[in-house]
Amino acid sequence: MKGVPVRHLAECSLPVVQTHLTTLRQRVNPTTAHLHFSKLRAFFAWCVESGLLSESPLRGVSMKVPKTLPRVPEDETVRQLLRAAAAD
DSSP states (O other): OTTSOOOSGGGOOHHHHHHHHHHHHHHSOHHHHHHHHHHHHHHHHHHHHTTSOSSOTTTTOOOOOOOOOOOOOOHHHHHHHHHHHHHO
16 A cells, blocks of 8 residues: 555454555545555455455444535536527
8 A cells, every 4th residue: 555564464454454545535636545445445355255364354334425516517608508598
């Protein structure tokens, strides 16, 4: 994990993963941070299934999916559309 020195899978504890995700949230948008979280959760679940870890460091941890608002057109763009519609 970038910024968090981890040499062995067993070193991936909850505080280490939380530090990584907190650092990540400062550098990328919320949707990207959530994507990283979901990939890490899937990876740790695979590690548990494969016997590489006894328990996932993300067990019981959740991260809300960020809600993004739709882009709103500029006022002038809306005026142009209304004028074009009225001309028809």
